[in-house]
Amino acid sequence: MLSVRDLHVHFKVRGEGFFPEKRVLKAVNGVSFDLYPGETLGIVGESGCGKSTLARALLNLIPATAGQVVWLGRDMSGASSADWQAVRKNVQMVFQDPLASLNPRMNVLQIIGEPLRTHRPELPASEVLARVKAMLVRVGLNEAQLYRYPHEFSGGQCQRIGIARALILEPKLIVCDEPVSALDVSIQAQIINLLKDLQKQLNLALVFIAHDLAVVKHVSQRILVMYLGRVMELADKHELYADPKHPYTRALLSAVPIPDPKLERGKQIQMLSGELPSPLRPPTGCVFRTRCPHAFERCAAEVPALEAVNERSQAACWLYR
Numbered sequence: 001m002l003s004v005r006d007l008h009v010h011f012k013v014r015g016e017g018f019f020p021e022k023r024v025l026k027a028v029n030g031v032s033f034d035l036y037p038g039e040t041l042g043i044v045g046e047s048g049c050g051k052s053t054l055a056r057a058l059l060n061l062i063p064a065t066a067g068q069v070v071w072l073g074r075d076m077s078g079a080s081s082a083d084w085q086a087v088r089k090n091v092q093m094v095f096q097d098p099l100a101s102l103n104p105r106m107n108v109l110q111i112i113g114e115p116l117r118t119h120r121p122e123l124p125a126s127e128v129l130a131r132v133k134a135m136l137v138r139v140g141l142n143e144a145q146l147y148r149y150p151h152e153f154s155g156g157q158c159q160r161i162g163i164a165r166a167l168i169l170e171p172k173l174i175v176c177d178e179p180v181s182a183l184d185v186s187i188q189a190q191i192i193n194l195l196k197d198l199q200k201q202l203n204l205a206l207v208f209i210a211h212d213l214a215v216v217k218h219v220s221q222r223i224l225v226m227y228l229g230r231v232m233e234l235a236d237k238h239e240l241y242a243d244p245k246h247p248y249t250r251a252l253l254s255a256v257p258i259p260d261p262k263l264e265r266g267k268q269i270q271m272l273s274g275e276l277p278s279p280l281r282p283p284t285g286c287v288f289r290t291r292c293p294h295a296f297e298r299c300a301a302e303v304p305a306l307e308a309v310n311e312r313s314q315a316a317c318w319l320y321r
């Protein structure tokens with residue numbers, strides 16, 4: 001459904017401290033992965049590792065600096081805005097801050113109906129109304145809320161409205177950028193379950209971005225772990241939780257509480273020490289090496305490529321070469 005090859009998104013930013021001249025910040029630095037129809041791919045990593053930039057570049061909301069994004073077999077390099085418009089009919093986004101992502105001057109009918117008015121102008125108003133009503137029920141809201149405004153809803157309800165807006169064009173994929181991070185924990189579970197149900201009913205593919213592994217566990221089939229703009233590990237969910245390969249994934253997993261005391265992490269426990277290096281001056285070689293307990297000489301000298309460790313996981317780590 002989607003193939004991403006060696007994708008780069010670089011920003012030119014003002015330098016800091018002793019380096020006031022403009023510098024290049026590589027927010028996404030050579031990311032490759034595939035997404036299959038109906039699949040959920042979780043993308044995790046600490047704040048600032050490039051998850052949102054990657055998500056936006058997939059839809060050209062931020063232009064890629066280099067690399068390929070191939071949608072349904074079509075290479076989008078050099079595509080016109082009309083070509084991207086056609087992709088966005090099939091691919092929608094749900095954003096992190098539910099209230100901020102809704103136009104405060106529009107009521108629910110206008111918000112959810114807007115994509116229909118843009119992409120399906122031939123539909124009569126009565127049909128738009130019928131589709132919006134049906135979608136509202138689908139996401140757990142009701143018709144009585146059609147003419148209300150965003151500020152009249154809770155965070156969880158606003159996110160339901162955002163999901164309804166994303167689904168109204170019957171897309172094949174939804175990119176969810178930290179859709180539950182701004183919500184209370186009890187509401188998070190409701191929204192995750194809603195997304196899971198909708199995915200099953202509509203055979204949707206989901207890209208689900210979160211900053212911790214506990215959240216993506218319940219929705220993803222495969223998980224991509226990012227650090228400083230690079231992919232550290234890409235693995236089948238069960239493999240990743242049972243036997244994480246990359247030391248960064250192990251560190252992230254150590255921060256996730258284990259509900260079942262019979263499950264032992266044993267020697268895999270590893271806390272993440274030190275701070276995320278500045279993305280303006282990333283370490284040479286493997287970007288994780290300055291915080292990695294297993295780093296050795298080669299890690300500083302050469303960048304490890306993402307390669308298969310077994311048929312269920314790939315890691316970018318010299319420990320496996």
Ligand SMILES: Nc1ncnc2c1ncn2[C@@H]1O[C@H](COP(=O)(O)OP(=O)(O)OP(=O)(O)O)[C@@H](O)[C@H]1O
Pocket residue numbers: 011012013025027045046047048049050051052053054211279
């Ligand atoms: N428009 C921009 N101009 C300059 N730098 C940017 C821009 N957008 C993002 N960045 C930088 O790119 C890096 C990646 O940011 P991004 O928001 O993609 O990370 P993230 O993993 O999604 O973080 P978070 O979880 O906090 O949203 C960060 O260092 C950020 O400061």
